[in-house]
Amino acid sequence: MSIIRAPRGVRDILPEESWKWEYVFAVTRKVAGDFGYREVHLPVFEHTELFSRGVGETTDVVEKEMYTFEDRSGRSLTLRPELSASMVRSYLENRMDKQHQPAKLWSAGPMFRYERPQKGRYRQFWQIDFEAIGSQDPYVDVESIELSLEVFRRLGLSNLEVVVNSVGCPVCRPVHKNALQDFLRPRLDQLCETCQGRFDRNPLRILDCKNPSCRALTDKAPDTISCLCDECSEHFDRVKGGLNRIGASYSIDNRLVRGLDYYTKTAYEVLSGDLGAQNAVCGGGRYDNLAESIGGPHTPGVGFATGVERIILTMEQQGCSFGKTPNIDVFVVFTNPSSKDEAVSVLYGIRRAGIAADMDYTGKSFKAQFKAAGGSGALYACVIGPEEISSGRATIKDLVSGEQETVSRDVLTVFLEARLR
């Protein structure tokens, strides 16, 4: 019988990699705080309805990507495919609409989508999500975009492209839809098969088609921006003005159509040139009707999510720093088996002083212990043998310079603390 492997599309984050994750979270947490966002922890599964109604029945996510199951009492539950719906649900359920507006929240954790895995795409993947709920001020859109850029900036990422669009609202979207259909109807038979299928269901997506012939055909098609109602148009202008004011670089992509139904007005993505086909490192926008679609009062909101795997992939590609590698400071070695017990005492003395320390438990020779000390990345080796035991001292060797000296056991931790500072 062969060993049981992890299911397709999920993976283990091993120590060689996990410290990089810690770094990304630490930096993100700091930026979130700097922008006034506060962290929440949300459940990994929700009522299926939250997503089918919130994200949209006809979206790919809901139609074919959800991990849905029945619990033991027959409720239909779904492993969250994204975080915005849960965030808004939590906002409503916890009556945050009665507090300061907007509520600025962030959260991080695994998301689940049933898709064929490929580079930068997994069935369980991590997102860091930021939402500002309860304000329709265009400057909140600006803040959301700038927040994502600041995160990437502080992580040391470069070569990113920010694309912004406005997808309108329930007033202007139908106008655009009709204009688009009128434009495409005469050329319907020239579109690719999938686009023909999208004509009735979701013609907006035709603009997003990568097929060159469809691209050419839709080149002169009416875009969302040209059909915006006065309110959306003004909002978009003020978002662009705000971005200019703070000196954020971005470009307008009037073909940007996000796959989730809840987006209104502002939609944006941050693209990395160092990923494969899945090049979106961040996606977000405004969703003024999401709260209503899940049964709440009308509540505007803006937010975005970034994919942690994709961030790390891009950082590795660009040779970004992940901070210092987590090594121990001191490795205790004993010269012969009879010194082991005393070495253990020394080890715990060091650890209890808050210094990272370790020793070998596999019965290695003295020489091999030293080898292990070098391999551990420790800065100092602490040698304990008969001589040290009888004199009440310990030999400290600097593993970088090779120099060593003996110090009294009484001052060992003080000595190490001073050296490690």
Place this chain on the structure above:
RNA sequence: GUGGGCGUAGCUCAAUUGGUCAGAGCGCUGGACUGUGGCUCCAGAGGUUGGGGGUUCAAUUCCCCUCGCUCACCCCA
């Protein structure tokens, strides 16, 4: 769901037109006058070549099936 590429030691890869006990580097373990690592040298462990079937005197190499990985389409983080 569809298509391409790939599955040989822990890792990265070799193995002539199918042909002797499937190799190397790195890593791992041990050692180089027994209380000192990183460099060097020596030795060792580790593979039913993803699994199953077929063709053949002979298969890592050819064919089929299956599982898995990977990249891409769709869509997105």
